Amino acid sequence: MNRTLSTLILAALLVFLIGPFLIIVGASLSAGDTLAFPPQGLSLKWIAKVFTVESFRDSFIMSMILAVGGTFVALLLGVPAAYALSRYKLPFGEIVNTIVTLPIIVPGIIVGLALLRYLVVPFSFSIGVALFLAHTALVLPYTVRVVSSSFNNLRSDMEEAAVLLGATRLGAFFKVVLPNIQSGILAAFILGFVTSFNQVPVSLFLSGPGVRTLPIDMLSYMETTYDPSVAALSALLALMSIGIVFLAERFLGFSRYV
């Protein structure tokens, strides 16, 4: 392909994919009171305002708990399952794999509705617990997938050797297998964290007084207010994601796993 043509294509592509994000950053630095680009004068007042909005603070903490805790529980469930799927001739292995990875295919909004109707309402579950379960189920397929590929890339004769040399199965897992797949687990954690933190549809129906994830809170804030604070918050969140991905890539070669 022609050199100039391909440079033009890539430049246009980057403008389309990254440009809007730069505009958000620009709009969030505005000194004016309405959302606009180019910004009307420069100031950090909207960035500062984000930290003073109480609902943003509460929902940020909620989202953090869901993303960190949910991914942690998903790993506790997913790592053994992935190990069983890759190392054993598992009876009904195909079915287990399907059930565990189904939450990727089924739209989140339906899961949220289902949990509200058949877990929260009839069993008077708290919405917070339902949210936690939903986010865990949502992240589970990613953890199983990423960790499975780590297990598959790790030759099984190492742990067999450890067992032959007298280690227990559990001992071989913790001393030989786990240290070798730790970067896969960390990659699964980051992927799970980002997925859960950014997730909207699953949480739509699972919000109530005081229980709300950050993206849902942003959606309802922007319905009523047309000031740059959502832009400022968006810019901050994007920077947070970029920071996480940058560090992960730096230390893990994250992109190999995703």
Added chain:
Amino acid sequence: MFQNRAEALALALPAAVFAAIVFLVPVVIVLAEGFRSPAGWTFSAYTDFFSEPLNRLVLLRTFKLGLAVTIVSAVIGYAAAFAIVNLSASGKGRMIGLISLPLMISPVARTYAWIVILGRTGIVNQALQAVGLSDEPIRLLFTETAVFIGLLQLFLPLMILSLISALENMPKDAILAARVLGANWFQVFWKVILPLTREGLVVGGTLVFTGSLTAYITPAILGGSKVLMLETLLFQRVTVANDFVSASVIAFILITMCFAANLLLKRLATARNKR
């Protein structure tokens, strides 16, 4: 391979049981609800749903937008992936990084940017008025075009990344050989590149199509109640009218479309290779 079945089940069951209880069973009950009436099993919820013109319009629009986004992202995707594959190794790595970056950013933040761009006082309207093409702001938000642009920006990276890995796995000299043998670029694409990258196209296409069908954030922010798609319609039916039966019908349609897309595309990917 270890042979102990009990051990294997003990390891895999917690995850499977968890997913079944939290996910599978409630979803199946929701789907079943659309076929229930006090008198027994029935399709009346479905005939009622489809007799409503708005519902038909939303279903058609969702399908149309999903298809349009998939096709356009495939066209742009091939051009972009081709340009990227021909870069130097470091340039390629940097481009892939820049293209994957948006995937990690909150879709709410990414979609919100389009309000600044397409709004009444947004960049596009400012430019149109400055150039003199229009005297007053044009309504760009809350149109199908806005939703289309938003979805395209959200899902295009997935298509490009799938096509990049497909193009990389393609033998490089295939194109050269076809050119030497006298094929023009159109023939090269149609007869060489497309068949050899079909699997990547199918993977990317499935991700983009099902992603667009089940999008909530983009139609909610850029379409509002003027441009409803299936998910925003579902949300509206439940929150505005407490209409769980319609919600169940929409859920069934969404899930069927997602599974059908997965199956169909999987078949497309393998059918040609066997020949």
